[in-house]
Amino acid sequence: MVDSLRVSSGTASVLGLKDTEMMEEPTTAYTMIPGDSCRGGCTFCPQAMGDSKWLSRVSWPEFELDDIIGSLHSTELKRVCLQSPDISDYERKIVGVVRELERTGMSISLSTPPLTYETLEELQSSVDRVGVGIDAVTDQKRSEIKPNYDPKVFWDYLGRAIDVLGQEKVTAHIMAGVEDNLLQLAYAVNRANYVGAEVSLFSYRTKEKETDLDYYRRAQVVTHLVEKGKEPEEAVWITDQEPSLLDDIIKEGDIFQTQGCPGCNRPYYTTRPGKEHRNYPRELTVEELESIKEELDVI
Template identity: 55%
Template sequence: MEIRVSSGTASYLSLQNSQILEEPTTAYLLVPGGRCRGACTYCPQGKGDSRWLSRVSWPLFEIEDLLEKVKKSDIERICLQSPDIEDYENKIIEITKILEETEKPISVSSPPLSDETLEEIKGPVDHIGVGIDAVTNDLRKKTKPNYPPLVFWDYLSRAINIFGRKNVTAHMIVGMGEDLEQLGVTVRKIFDAGADVSLFSLLLKDYQVEMKYYRKAQLLTYLLHEQNLAESMELIEEKPDECIEYIENGDIFRTRGCPGCNRPFYTTKPGDEHRNFPRELTSEEIDQIKEELGIK
């Protein structure tokens, strides 16, 4: 049986020869298949190019060739993603049963799964990723046209019911036309529902969300753990100097998500400044972020 493996993961596991610029701490895998039925405006899978997801290529390998390598590696987690292809639920069940052999915890990120499937994969799978993606229902209608806008919210709450609070991560794409306050309202709603938030920076062929806005989105998401939306917005927009302690810690700007997930270069081109840092930040990187946020 074949499976798609992200290029960075394949290099790290020596399935192919190419330079590793940042080491992945999770093995990123993709269920192979044809054109995704989702047709989401920002995703190459809906345009029929199943080798690409975000800006990453996913070559095919025999799953058997992967198992021992993952088992012997210091990879902390496996993330299995699936496009919306025919029979994706059964494919996920089949693949997670095979991956169980690695004894690594597994996250699954896919179009909505039924309660029965969630119950069946629970155990080896301990975390679920849900693509809320666009912040508002109107933006979701425009950018995920083949889904009713609330279907992912329904999936989020069913996944929390079955996997428990803190074991579900909502994926949010920053830069789809929302403003910072709308993003904050949705992040608050996700936290209140009992899930965590993983931020992605929108990157298209001819568009990338402004860095300053993305840094503010990261800071806001962090602040909302501690304070309400109005207080957080006031700090970011009017008193950013008071956030200096949080910023200097650097964790705010690292990849958020399931334990052990660092997604190097998922929405950043090699050579560019990381949007989500896959490791601890250097002091030069923190100084650069302060500058981006207008802090001296």
């Protein structure tokens, strides 16, 4: 039985559980089942280093589940995302917490280690969407950064989630910058789209290094072009060779915003406050769009 949850510090502030100064507010409540040592061993994740207070580059204070649910009732937020480390009995714990979160009437997203068909079917009518951590775009790099898993289990899980929840209900979380190239990234996006998943792109970062901003911007454009139906090779060719064709795409700006479940903006997951956002948690300003055009050599 889980009777407390961690929430991202931004979520804690929106819920009135903690006073934190924020530059950008989350538009989804991000919650996480507490657990001391995640078995995943992912090289980019503080959870694997036994630091359960951190996920990505965001701190996660812990509160009573009843207090969180009471606070969720009084916010304007429409979605709650439940995450879980790979801890013992995580599937039963997730089912138990989802049953509690249902009381809020909010849409529920899950971003957890792989779930079985049985668990997915048990949760089918309660959960709106599922996020799957494909992370690295190639099996080889996925083996390196997620060393405790067979690299294929995440694609298998993506397929199971689509089988049970249906197309457009599953988001593939894909990272750019794990020593990949744009074509490998484009193939992974194409593969996710082909089986019916949407893609939410992340910028890979560890304590020591982060993905080049220039590469990440190109990765966002390639992802968008593939999702709009371009073949991977063509998407990469346009991005590298014909930046003038990107003007209209960039003007819309939304491809540089956080993608994923409706209403998910994940501020500061992979960007420090004060630095240029990798994924903007809101609409971009004219100045921000101009600066991206420069980054992509469009002007």
